[in-house]
Amino acid sequence: MIEELRIRGVGVIEEATLPLGPGLTVLTGETGAGKTMVLSGIGLLLGRRADPALVRTGMDRALVEGIVSVSREDLLAKWEDLGIEDGQLIIGRSITAEGRSRAFLGGRSVPVATLAEVTAELVAVHGQSDQQRLTQPARQSDLLDTFAGTEVLALRDEFTVAYDRLSAICREIADLRAGGRERELEMETLARALAEIDAAQIVAGEENELDVNRARLANVSSLRDAVAEAQACLGGTDAGDGDDVLAMLDTAAKALERVRDLDATTAPIAERLRQATREVIDILGELGHYESALDGDPNLLAALEERRSVLRGLMKRYGATTEEILEWAESARSRVTGWSSLEDRLPQLEADAVGVVQKMLGVGRSLTAGRQEAARRLEQLVSAELAGLAMAGASIEVRVEPRAADSPSPLPRDLSGTGYGRGGCDAVSMWLTAHAGAPARPLGAGASGGELSRIMLALEVAIAGSEPAGTLVFDEVDAGVGGRAAVEVGRRLARLARTTQVLVVTHLPQVAAFADRHLVVEKAATGKVTATTVRVVEGDDRRREIARMLAGLEDSEAATTHAEELLQLARESDTPETPRKRAQRSTRPA
Structure with a gap:
C-alpha cells in the first residue's frame, strides 16, 4: 500500500504531497488542473519511460518519491536486501531536464528495470487504454488465469517452459534439415582441403628455413669466394706470405715472450695473443666445414623451389x-x-520433441480443466456485478475452447491435431450478452466504452476477491458512465477498497462521494507562473467540491443539497469492515 506520494517539478506541479492510506481515495479537479501529472508521477515510479518534457519549466529536475508499506511475508523475504525498515520501503525516481533518469529503492540507486520489477508487485494502473486491451484475447486469458489462482498460474508457467523447450528443439531440427545439403557440400570441400594439407606434411615455420636455404644454394659461388678470401687473410692457405693474421699473431706473441723476464706485465698480454691465435685456428676450422657443406647441386635447388611453390599455394x-x-x-x-x-x-x-509434446499435452489438459472451472465461477461473479452496475440482464460468458489446429504456429502439431501456443492448448474469449434476449458477442464487437468500463471494474472486483492486490489505480475508469450506473461504480469501487488500496481519478461526483479520502487538484496562477497543488478536502470543503462536480458551482444551494444526498447515500452503503464511516463523519452538517 502507498502511504504517501511526493511529487516535485512534474509538469504544472511545483511541489505536492499526497497523503494516501487504506480504502478508496479519489482525485478530482477541474479539467487541466494537473491530475494527469499525478498519474505521470506514479508512472515514473512504475518504471515507465522518462520524458524530459515532464520536467517543470524553470526546474532542473523532476522528482517523485513514495512511501510504501509492505506486509506480505513473501515480499518481505524476497526483498530483504532492499532496505525495508518497519515494513516501509521508500521508492523514488528522478529525471533531469536533459533526460537523465535515476531510480531509488530503500535509499539506494538501482536500475530502472529493478524499480519497475518491484513496483509491479505493488501497484497496478488501469486507464482507458486498458479498456481496449480488455477486448484482446491475450488479455482476457491473463485475467482468467489470474482469477483462477496460483495452481492454474503454475500450470501455465510449466506449459510455457515446455513450449519454449520445444521451440528450441524444433528450430534445431529445422536448421539441421534445411542445412543438410549445404553441410554435405561443405564437408566434401573441407575433406579435400584437409587431404591436401595432410599430404603436404607441413612443419610450422618451415617457410623461413626454405628461404634461407634457397638464398644459400642460389649463391654458392659467391659464398665460396668469400670463404677463400677469409681463409687467406687468416692464414689458412699454404700460399701465405707471412702477412696473414696467424703469422702476425705468432710474431707479436714471440716478441712479448722475449721480454717477459724484463717486465712480467708483458706475460699476460702474450698469453692473450696465444688465445687469439687458437680462436683464429678454430674459425678457420669452421670455415672449412662451412665450405665443404656448400652444395651447388642444381637438383637440390629445384626441389627446394618446388617445396616453396607448394607452400605458397x-x-x-x-x-x-x-x-x-x-x-x-x-x-x-x-x-x-x-x-x-x-x-x-x-x-x-x-525423440526429445515427441517427449516434450506429450508432457505439454498432459499439462495442457490439467490447465484446460482449471480454466474451465474458473471460467464458470468468473461468469457468475462478473454477471452479478454487472447487474449491480445498472446492466440488468447483462451477462458475461467466458469461453475456453480448443486452440485451432490450423492456427499460425512455428511448431508442429501432434498427431491428434491439437493446437497449442505459449499459454496452453486453449483459446480463451469473453462474450457479452448486453441484455436479456440479445445474442452473445465478443467484447470487442459487442460492448460500448461505458460497458467496457463497468466490465473491467466488475472483473477487478472479482479478481480482487480471489487474490487481493496491493494498490489499484484507476484513471477515469468511469468514462462513459453516468446516472445510476455512476452510483453503482462508486459503490463497487468502495467494495473493492475493502481488501485493496484504490486510487481513482474521476470526474463523477457519484464516485467521489464513496471515497474514504478525497484529494483535490487545483491550479493557481501567480503573475506569469502557474502551479498546481493537491489538498485533502473534508466536511464543508468536500461538499463544495462535490457540488462543483455536480453543477460547476461550488456555492449552489441545490448542488450542495444534492452533494449531501450523495454523501448520505454513501454512508448508508457503508459496512462495518470499511473505514468510510470514520472518514466521513466530518462531512455531516453541523
Whole structure:
C-alpha cells in the first residue's frame, strides 16, 4: 500500500504531497488542473519511460518519491536486501531536464528495470487504454488465469517452459534439415582441403628455413669466394706470405715472450695473443666445414623451389603462414567432427520433441480443466456485478475452447491435431450478452466504452476477491458512465477498497462521494507562473467540491443539497469492515 506520494517539478506541479492510506481515495479537479501529472508521477515510479518534457519549466529536475508499506511475508523475504525498515520501503525516481533518469529503492540507486520489477508487485494502473486491451484475447486469458489462482498460474508457467523447450528443439531440427545439403557440400570441400594439407606434411615455420636455404644454394659461388678470401687473410692457405693474421699473431706473441723476464706485465698480454691465435685456428676450422657443406647441386635447388611453390599455394587458400594453415586445418577438422555429431543428433532431437509434446499435452489438459472451472465461477461473479452496475440482464460468458489446429504456429502439431501456443492448448474469449434476449458477442464487437468500463471494474472486483492486490489505480475508469450506473461504480469501487488500496481519478461526483479520502487538484496562477497543488478536502470543503462536480458551482444551494444526498447515500452503503464511516463523519452538517 502507498502511504504517501511526493511529487516535485512534474509538469504544472511545483511541489505536492499526497497523503494516501487504506480504502478508496479519489482525485478530482477541474479539467487541466494537473491530475494527469499525478498519474505521470506514479508512472515514473512504475518504471515507465522518462520524458524530459515532464520536467517543470524553470526546474532542473523532476522528482517523485513514495512511501510504501509492505506486509506480505513473501515480499518481505524476497526483498530483504532492499532496505525495508518497519515494513516501509521508500521508492523514488528522478529525471533531469536533459533526460537523465535515476531510480531509488530503500535509499539506494538501482536500475530502472529493478524499480519497475518491484513496483509491479505493488501497484497496478488501469486507464482507458486498458479498456481496449480488455477486448484482446491475450488479455482476457491473463485475467482468467489470474482469477483462477496460483495452481492454474503454475500450470501455465510449466506449459510455457515446455513450449519454449520445444521451440528450441524444433528450430534445431529445422536448421539441421534445411542445412543438410549445404553441410554435405561443405564437408566434401573441407575433406579435400584437409587431404591436401595432410599430404603436404607441413612443419610450422618451415617457410623461413626454405628461404634461407634457397638464398644459400642460389649463391654458392659467391659464398665460396668469400670463404677463400677469409681463409687467406687468416692464414689458412699454404700460399701465405707471412702477412696473414696467424703469422702476425705468432710474431707479436714471440716478441712479448722475449721480454717477459724484463717486465712480467708483458706475460699476460702474450698469453692473450696465444688465445687469439687458437680462436683464429678454430674459425678457420669452421670455415672449412662451412665450405665443404656448400652444395651447388642444381637438383637440390629445384626441389627446394618446388617445396616453396607448394607452400605458397596452400598459403593463398588457408593462411598467410604455415602456423595459420595448421590452425585452419584444426578448425576444419572440428567442424567436420561437429557436423557428423549433428547428423547423429537428429534422431535424438526428434525423440526429445515427441517427449516434450506429450508432457505439454498432459499439462495442457490439467490447465484446460482449471480454466474451465474458473471460467464458470468468473461468469457468475462478473454477471452479478454487472447487474449491480445498472446492466440488468447483462451477462458475461467466458469461453475456453480448443486452440485451432490450423492456427499460425512455428511448431508442429501432434498427431491428434491439437493446437497449442505459449499459454496452453486453449483459446480463451469473453462474450457479452448486453441484455436479456440479445445474442452473445465478443467484447470487442459487442460492448460500448461505458460497458467496457463497468466490465473491467466488475472483473477487478472479482479478481480482487480471489487474490487481493496491493494498490489499484484507476484513471477515469468511469468514462462513459453516468446516472445510476455512476452510483453503482462508486459503490463497487468502495467494495473493492475493502481488501485493496484504490486510487481513482474521476470526474463523477457519484464516485467521489464513496471515497474514504478525497484529494483535490487545483491550479493557481501567480503573475506569469502557474502551479498546481493537491489538498485533502473534508466536511464543508468536500461538499463544495462535490457540488462543483455536480453543477460547476461550488456555492449552489441545490448542488450542495444534492452533494449531501450523495454523501448520505454513501454512508448508508457503508459496512462495518470499511473505514468510510470514520472518514466521513466530518462531512455531516453541523
